[in-house]
Amino acid sequence: MVTIYDIAKEAxxxxxxxxxxxxxxxxxxxxxxxxxxxxxxxxxxxxxSSARSLTSKKTKILSLMVTDIxxxxxxxxARGAEDKAMQMGYQLMLxxxxxxxxxxxxxxxMLISTGTDGVLAAPANDSxxxxxxxxxxxxxxxxxxxxxxxELSCDQVLSDNETTTRRLLEHLIxxxxxxxxxxxxxxxxxxxxxxxNAYLKTLNLYELPINEHWIHQSHFLRDSDVSDTIxxxxxLPESEQPTAIFATSNFxxxxxxxxxxxxxxxxxxxxxxxxxxxxxxxxxxxxxxxSAEQPSYNFGYLGAQLxxxxxxxxxxxxxxxxxxxxxxxxxxxxxxxxxx
Amino acid sequence: MVTIYDIAKEAxxxxxxxxxxxxxxxxxxxxxxxxxxxxxxxxxxxxxSSARSLTSKKTKILSLMVTDIxxxxxxxxARGAEDKAMQMGYQLMLxxxxxxxxxxxxxxxMLISTGTDGVLAAPANDSxxxxxxxxxxxxxxxxxxxxxxxELSCDQVLSDNETTTRRLLEHLIxxxxxxxxxxxxxxxxxxxxxxxNAYLKTLNLYELPINEHWIHQSHFLRDSDVSDTIxxxxxLPESEQPTAIFATSNFxxxxxxxxxxxxxxxxxxxxxxxxxxxxxxxxxxxxxxxSAEQPSYNFGYLGAQLxxxxxxxxxxxxxxxxxxxxxxxxxxxxxxxxxx
DNA sequence: CTGTTAGCGCATTCAG
DNA sequence: CTGAATGCGCTAACAG
Numbered sequence: 001m002v003t004i005y006d007i008a009k010e011a012x013x014x015x016x017x018x019x020x021x022x023x024x025x026x027x028x029x030x031x032x033x034x035x036x037x038x039x040x041x042x043x044x045x046x047x048x049s050s051a052r053s054l055t056s057k058k059t060k061i062l063s064l065m066v067t068d069i070x071x072x073x074x075x076x077x078a079r080g081a082e083d084k085a086m087q088m089g090y091q092l093m094l095x096x097x098x099x100x101x102x103x104x105x106x107x108x109x110m111l112i113s114t115g116t117d118g119v120l121a122a123p124a125n126d127s128x129x130x131x132x133x134x135x136x137x138x139x140x141x142x143x144x145x146x147x148x149x150x151e152l153s154c155d156q157v158l159s160d161n162e163t164t165t166r167r168l169l170e171h172l173i174x175x176x177x178x179x180x181x182x183x184x185x186x187x188x189x190x191x192x193x194x195x196x197n198a199y200l201k202t203l204n205l206y207e208l209p210i211n212e213h214w215i216h217q218s219h220f221l222r223d224s225d226v227s228d229t230i231x232x233x234x235x236l237p238e239s240e241q242p243t244a245i246f247a248t249s250n251f252x253x254x255x256x257x258x259x260x261x262x263x264x265x266x267x268x269x270x271x272x273x274x275x276x277x278x279x280x281x282x283x284x285x286x287x288x289x290x291s292a293e294q295p296s297y298n299f300g301y302l303g304a305q306l307x308x309x310x311x312x313x314x315x316x317x318x319x320x321x322x323x324x325x326x327x328x329x330x331x332x333x334x335x336x337x338x339x340x
Numbered sequence: 341m342v343t344i345y346d347i348a349k350e351a352x353x354x355x356x357x358x359x360x361x362x363x364x365x366x367x368x369x370x371x372x373x374x375x376x377x378x379x380x381x382x383x384x385x386x387x388x389s390s391a392r393s394l395t396s397k398k399t400k401i402l403s404l405m406v407t408d409i410x411x412x413x414x415x416x417x418a419r420g421a422e423d424k425a426m427q428m429g430y431q432l433m434l435x436x437x438x439x440x441x442x443x444x445x446x447x448x449x450m451l452i453s454t455g456t457d458g459v460l461a462a463p464a465n466d467s468x469x470x471x472x473x474x475x476x477x478x479x480x481x482x483x484x485x486x487x488x489x490x491e492l493s494c495d496q497v498l499s500d501n502e503t504t505t506r507r508l509l510e511h512l513i514x515x516x517x518x519x520x521x522x523x524x525x526x527x528x529x530x531x532x533x534x535x536x537n538a539y540l541k542t543l544n545l546y547e548l549p550i551n552e553h554w555i556h557q558s559h560f561l562r563d564s565d566v567s568d569t570i571x572x573x574x575x576l577p578e579s580e581q582p583t584a585i586f587a588t589s590n591f592x593x594x595x596x597x598x599x600x601x602x603x604x605x606x607x608x609x610x611x612x613x614x615x616x617x618x619x620x621x622x623x624x625x626x627x628x629x630x631s632a633e634q635p636s637y638n639f640g641y642l643g644a645q646l647x648x649x650x651x652x653x654x655x656x657x658x659x660x661x662x663x664x665x666x667x668x669x670x671x672x673x674x675x676x677x678x679x680x
Numbered sequence: 681c682t683g684t685t686a687g688c689g690c691a692t693t694c695a696g
Numbered sequence: 697c698t699g700a701a702t703g704c705g706c707t708a709a710c711a712g
Binding site: 341343344345355356359360363365387388390391392393394395396 | 704705706
């Protein structure tokens with residue numbers, strides 16, 4: 001392994017001078033700089049990050065905590081974060097919490113151990129608070145993406161849950177729906193809570209009925225099971241059956257449509273479905289599901305940017321909050337107009 | 341920050357004893373071990389990886405080099421690799437090369453700098469050889485996944501390109517096709533080359549015609565442009581037109597079907613399409629494309645396993661090679677039987 | 681079974 | 697503008 005001492009010897013300078021050249025710190029005469037740089041190239045020197053971190057307390061490593069990298073929403077976030085990180089000279093560590101606070105906690109310890117410079121986190125749920133506070137204890141900055149947590153003062157990149165929810169519901173209302181159900185994730189997750197509240201608020205605004213039998217929680221993982229939930233709603237008395245379902249995540253939306261179709265409930269004629277978040281349309285065939293497309297790549301890209309600014313002390317003291325809008329695509333799954 | 345010295349002082353032992361307890365090395369009396377462990381818990385000690393790496397030359401970091409994490413094939417690999425890594429006490433660093441050897445090279449330097457313990461690599465192409473040899477120079481083991489490179493002696497987890505290609509083609513042949521085209525990735529990539537060779541071999545085996553106008557290369561990224569290629573084939577004289585297309589990757593297959601449909605070529609009646617690799621069927625609707633589904637999660641999981649065994653000197657000297665079979669799903673895109 | 685010594689590679693003092 | 701000394705936190709090698 002080539003060290004700065006090898007360079008120093010070869011270039012007839014001290015190790016310190018080599019260090020200064022590498023880090024562009026202090027003043028170096030043009031001549032020695034060139035000499036040193038030549039030797040560095042000649043010997044193919046690559047700095048030892050461990051040694052550097054030990055003194056400088058910086059690793060140039062960012063970490064991304066998501067609940068499941070196979071969810072396309074998070075995959076795009078990873079890509080965005082990684083592009084920005086690479087561009088700024090950072091590397092990206094990947095962590096999957098599986099929506100599990102304990103697994104998340106284990107990761108947090110590993111990250112602290114590694115000395116990550118900062119964390120981009122989509123926390124599992126509100127109980128993740130203690131994990132994030134542990135980061136603070138070690139002075140490691142973090143940026144919350146997608147899911148915020150009450151009372152945690154930090155930069156955030158969030159979805160505009162209220163507006164997007166309202167737009168999806170207003171669309172249903174315009175289609176003549178008055179009995180709208182919601183299948184949501186756990187209310188310990190901020191996005192679920194905000195979408196829940198926006199749901200209630202919008203129904204109130206339009207003076208639509210609210211019925212506890214129309215309000216359900218599943219979870220956000222791929223295998224979110226909605227069958228019992230929907231079965232229950234289909235068994236309600238005719239007059240009490242919802243005519244539309246608002247699914248608060250991509251997988252919930254997909255699984256809802258899947259279940260309805262399997263059980264010969266016509267979408268959108270019998271029940272309309274709208275969905276928060278989208279899945280990539282690989283096939284190029286006409287997509288079916290009315291959905292709000294989130295700018296997921298930007299969650300990662302902007303999140304990494306905020307984080308790096310924070311790490312490098314280029315950010316204002318007060319936390320910043322970026323709220324990204326979604327693009328609502330109206331499609332077949334809600335294309336049936338009801339008579340009032 | 342809590343160090344082993346803090347623990348040592350509090351527990352009335354030397355730092356070395358603390359180190360031994362932490363690493364489970366050497367013999368420690370039950371009594372002192374318990375004492376030390378109690379203090380560790382009490383003070384919430386988290387080891388400093390940088391310091392540890394500096395002496396031990398181990399980081400407990402694995403790296404994954406893929407060409408694009410937003411490709412579901414690689415996403416699943418990432419998930420598999422990360423699950424195994426976590427399970428074995430490693431963390432995973434993520435790198436996207438964009439099929440670009442220079443970008444890959446930049447990453448390799450960063451990884452060497454960080455002192456990664458090993459690399460799981462799907463190299464950009466044959467020119468990645470020098471990047472991987474650089475790893476060897478620094479004694480960093482790597483496992484090739486999906487794409488091997490000639491003359492590189494290392495563990496590998498590969499797809500059974502020959503068998504899978506043959507099975508896809510035999511299916512077409514059974515359907516009565518005799519004029520089969522191939523749209524491939526660059527031949528500087530091993531998977532493309534193997535699928536190319538298997539294509540030729542199978543056509544020869546069944547004494548089918550081979551026509552240079554039926555053999556094309558695109559690339560493996562999502563926006564692989566196949567329009568000119570297919571347009572060219574459609575403009576061939578009637579007798580020379582292929583009746584089926586073998587697409588050697590998921591995106592090529594998708595883009596091929598998309599282009600054909602847009603141009604009112606009926607699939608499978610006018611032209612059948614089969615495809616190597618699949619995309620996740622989120623929607624649960626009947627998938628259209630006949631494709632060979634690779635066990636992508638296992639590429640990552642098994643790759644990480646081989647890598648960790650290698651790192652921890654639990655592997656035999658001679659390189660191991662795992663060849664994973666694919667599952668061929670026969671579907672609508674090739675469901676039309678031709679009269680001979 | 682436990683402690684002492686030394687050094688990993690680098691950057692932060694402080695001198696010159 | 698450059699260099700020497702020192703220590704980051706930890707562990708290998710040796711002593712006891």
